[in-house]
Amino acid sequence: MGLRFRPVDTSFYDLFTRAAQHLVTGAALLAEMLSETADHEDVARRMREAEHSADETTHELIRKVNSTFVTPFDREDIYALGSGLDDVMDMMDEVVDLILLYEVKELPAELSTQVEVLQRCAELTAAAMPNLQSMQSLEEYWIEVNRLENAGDKNHRRTLAKLFSGEYKTIEVLKLKDIVESLEEAIDAFEKVANIVEQIAVKES
Amino acid sequence: MGLRFRPVDTSFYDLFTRAAQHLVTGAALLAEMLSETADHEDVARRMREAEHSADETTHELIRKVNSTFVTPFDREDIYALGSGLDDVMDMMDEVVDLILLYEVKELPAELSTQVEVLQRCAELTAAAMPNLQSMQSLEEYWIEVNRLENAGDKNHRRTLAKLFSGEYKTIEVLKLKDIVESLEEAIDAFEKVANIVEQIAVKES
Amino acid sequence: MGLRFRPVDTSFYDLFTRAAQHLVTGAALLAEMLSETADHEDVARRMREAEHSADETTHELIRKVNSTFVTPFDREDIYALGSGLDDVMDMMDEVVDLILLYEVKELPAELSTQVEVLQRCAELTAAAMPNLQSMQSLEEYWIEVNRLENAGDKNHRRTLAKLFSGEYKTIEVLKLKDIVESLEEAIDAFEKVANIVEQIAVKES
Numbered sequence: 001m002g003l004r005f006r007p008v009d010t011s012f013y014d015l016f017t018r019a020a021q022h023l024v025t026g027a028a029l030l031a032e033m034l035s036e037t038a039d040h041e042d043v044a045r046r047m048r049e050a051e052h053s054a055d056e057t058t059h060e061l062i063r064k065v066n067s068t069f070v071t072p073f074d075r076e077d078i079y080a081l082g083s084g085l086d087d088v089m090d091m092m093d094e095v096v097d098l099i100l101l102y103e104v105k106e107l108p109a110e111l112s113t114q115v116e117v118l119q120r121c122a123e124l125t126a127a128a129m130p131n132l133q134s135m136q137s138l139e140e141y142w143i144e145v146n147r148l149e150n151a152g153d154k155n156h157r158r159t160l161a162k163l164f165s166g167e168y169k170t171i172e173v174l175k176l177k178d179i180v181e182s183l184e185e186a187i188d189a190f191e192k193v194a195n196i197v198e199q200i201a202v203k204e205s
Numbered sequence: 206m207g208l209r210f211r212p213v214d215t216s217f218y219d220l221f222t223r224a225a226q227h228l229v230t231g232a233a234l235l236a237e238m239l240s241e242t243a244d245h246e247d248v249a250r251r252m253r254e255a256e257h258s259a260d261e262t263t264h265e266l267i268r269k270v271n272s273t274f275v276t277p278f279d280r281e282d283i284y285a286l287g288s289g290l291d292d293v294m295d296m297m298d299e300v301v302d303l304i305l306l307y308e309v310k311e312l313p314a315e316l317s318t319q320v321e322v323l324q325r326c327a328e329l330t331a332a333a334m335p336n337l338q339s340m341q342s343l344e345e346y347w348i349e350v351n352r353l354e355n356a357g358d359k360n361h362r363r364t365l366a367k368l369f370s371g372e373y374k375t376i377e378v379l380k381l382k383d384i385v386e387s388l389e390e391a392i393d394a395f396e397k398v399a400n401i402v403e404q405i406a407v408k409e410s
Numbered sequence: 411m412g413l414r415f416r417p418v419d420t421s422f423y424d425l426f427t428r429a430a431q432h433l434v435t436g437a438a439l440l441a442e443m444l445s446e447t448a449d450h451e452d453v454a455r456r457m458r459e460a461e462h463s464a465d466e467t468t469h470e471l472i473r474k475v476n477s478t479f480v481t482p483f484d485r486e487d488i489y490a491l492g493s494g495l496d497d498v499m500d501m502m503d504e505v506v507d508l509i510l511l512y513e514v515k516e517l518p519a520e521l522s523t524q525v526e527v528l529q530r531c532a533e534l535t536a537a538a539m540p541n542l543q544s545m546q547s548l549e550e551y552w553i554e555v556n557r558l559e560n561a562g563d564k565n566h567r568r569t570l571a572k573l574f575s576g577e578y579k580t581i582e583v584l585k586l587k588d589i590v591e592s593l594e595e596a597i598d599a600f601e602k603v604a605n606i607v608e609q610i611a612v613k614e615s
Contacts (some may be wrong), residue, residue: 055508101567102574157306164307170375174587177379362511369512375580382584 012072013133015061019085020126022054026092029124031115033096034107040100047096054089058082072089072133077200085125085194091186095179100173110159114183117152121145121190128197138201145194152187156180218338219279220266221378224290225257225331231297232327236320238301239252239312245305252301259294263287277338282405289398290330296391300384307380315364319388322357326350326395333402350399357392361385422482425471429495430536432464436502441525443506444517450510457506464499468492479550481545487610495535501596502528505589512585514565520569524593527562531555531600539609548611555604562597566590581603 002019029050061082065075092194099107128141159180163173234255235314238248266287270280279285304312333346363383439460471492475485483489509517538551555556569590573583 101571103571160306161308164380166377170379171574171583173376173379174572174580174583236460366513369581369585375584378581378584 009188010063011133012064013077013130015057015064016085016101016132017126017129019057019061019082020122020129020193022050022057022205023085023088023092023122025050026054026089026118027115027119030078030092030096030200031112033099034112036114042064044096045098047093051089051093053122054086058086073200076146077196077203081193081196081200084189084196086195088122088186088189091182091189095182098134098179099181103177104172104175104179107179108162108176110155111180111183113155113182114152114180114187117148117155118183118190121148121187122124124148125190125193132197132200135183135201135204142194145190149187149191152184156184156187216338217269217283218335220262220269221286221290221337222331222334223288224259224262224266225327225334227255227262228290228293228297228327229331230255231259231294232320232324235297235301236317236324238304239317239320249301249305252298256294256298259291262347263291278409282401282408286401286405288400289394289401293327293391293394293398294356296387296394296396300371300387300391303380303384303387307378307384309380309384312384313364313367313381315360315367316388318360319357319385319392322353322360322392323388323395326353326392329353330395330398337402337405340406341408343402345360347399347403350395354392356394357389361389361392418547421543422471422474422488423540425467425474426491426495426542427536427539429467429471429492430465430532431531432460432467433495433498434529435460436464436499437525437529440502440506441511441522441529444522444525445491452508454506457503461499461503464496468496476555482613483610487606487613488493491603491606491610494599494606498532498596498599498603500519501592501599505592505596508585508589508592512589514523514582514585514589517589518569518572518586520565520612521593522588523565524569524590524597525564527558528600529591531558531597535600535603540609542607545614548607552604552608555600559597560603562594566594566597580611 024045029043031049032038033047041077055182061078064072065078065082098104124141128138131137131141160177163176163180168176231252234252236249237243238245238252266283270276270283283304303309329346329349332342336346338341365382368381368385373381436457439453439457442448443450443457457595471488475481475488475492510515534551534554538548541547568588573586573590578586
């Protein structure tokens with residue numbers, strides 16, 4: 001935080017953008033966690049920090065809604081979008097946490113594909129947030145996130161089928177299933193954010 | 206879609222009835238999936254189609270709420286009932302999907318009892334929807350669905366106890382537990398619909 | 411029920427206090443369930459009774475909100491607090507139920523720590539409810555419940571790590587994981603109640 005001569009009024013659009021940028025960070029940490037040489041303890045620690053920063057942005061957003069008389073769109077939509085972005089972070093944090101907690105050493109290669117989907121969703125979301133101001137180019141964003149979620153779902157089902165193929169010990173299946181399902185929920189959470197943006201755009205148009 | 210000479214105004218009651226009829230179809234497909242000779246791929250494909258049709262009815266309902274000035278009861282209750290009916294379909298679709306995905310060949314006989322409960326709930330719900338207009342005979346419907354849910358819950362617990370009785374391999378328990386729990390959630394989703402109808406009836410009376 | 415000469419108007423504060431006292435009873439039954447000499451059937455039967463009484467208090471609360479013109483705080487906050495307290499009871503009931511259903515004989519010692527957290531949360535909640543009238547001393551309550559939830563979360567993670575340490579057979583892990591996760595959800599449900607109280611206090615201050 002640098003010295004400031006006068007208070008800067010961070011707009012709602014800036015806060016949404018910042019919230020989505022935390023998700024780009026989170027998705028990158030998740031990708032790091034999957035690499036063979038990752039120091040799980042260290043990545044998990046940085047993920048907790050990222051999750052904490054995201055929480056602060058969410059709180060700042062809520063304080064701003066509560067103290068602002070005229071909001072750019074319905075208060076309840078601002079809450080919904082803020083908590084939707086926050087939910088994505090929580091799910092990504094849970095994935096990293098489970099990998100650390102269960103001490104899983106080898107993860108199925110399919111997980112990398114899911115994390116790539118998450119990274120792409122995070123980038124698209126971060127790029128779309130500033131467009132809430134002009135309400136331009138939002139449709140491409142939500143269509144693409146829905147397409148990614150469909151691809152993620154197909155990959156999720158392939159991963160589950162592999163887990164139950166007999167290749168893994170049952171205790172490993174139990175651990176990996178938790179991780180795989182959390183990843184799927186993180187992707188679903190991105191889709192939910194895209195749906196909220198779509199609803200806002202439809203209302204405002 | 207046939208040729209139409211003038212627009213037909215499908216009422217809210219018609220749309221709720223249609224949504225519930227999709228659930229009758231879904232429950233029948235679920236029963237078919239459990240039969241020993243079922244072609245899992247084919248039943249799952251038809252279930253996806255039924256789920257898709259149900260989605261379309263839900264969207265039609267939402268469009269109608271948004272474009273109608275005077276609704277027969279509170280907008281939020283219409284949304285709640287519409288999404289409640291949609292949730293049942295999603296849960297039944299998930300059961301069929303898990304049976305296909307996990308390639309489960311033999312299902313415990315207790316599952317048939319649960320699917321019979323689901324079929325009965327679906328029929329009762331489809332029969333109750335047109336009564337929303339007159340608000341008559343709804344009480345018998347929600348009492349009976351609650352009774353069925355209780356019976357389903359007892360059967361669910363017996364099924365879980367059987368899964369853990371030592372009769373099944375652990376990896377099979379892991380698969381069957383998911384399927385059994387999704388079935389239970391589908392029955393719960395019917396009870397939730399009945400509760401929403403009860404609330405609407407209490408408000409309007 | 412004794413004979414009454416005139417109707418007694420039980421206040422909202424009394425009803426919230428009574429609801430929270432059911433949770434003290436529930437947490438004590440949960441502790442009893444964990445003791446080595448517990449008669450599981452008998453404790454589970456008394457838990458069902460306690461859960462039933464809690465349900466009645468919730469219904470009384472809802473009837474009172476619906477029939478009262480001026481409520482001490484927003485109707486939706488009364489609903490949220492009432493159903494938040496009810497959710498805790500449901501989760502504690504589920505833990506007792508799973509222990510009975512899965513016929514688990516030996517429970518990891520870590521579970522006792524979680525039940526102690528639950529008992530402490532229940533006592534704090536029951537002590538805080540009457541303070542809703544004066545809005546005094548509530549901050550200490552919600553801070554302490556949040557602290558307890560953090561401690562519970564750390565213990566929860568230790569318990570999960572133990573379950574997967576190789577000490578337990580996989581089928582036991584599958585059972586215990588369900589029980590351990592329900593315990594964690596019961597603690598989370600207490601935190602949610604504390605958050606609702608915090609929101610009410612902030613609004614009213």
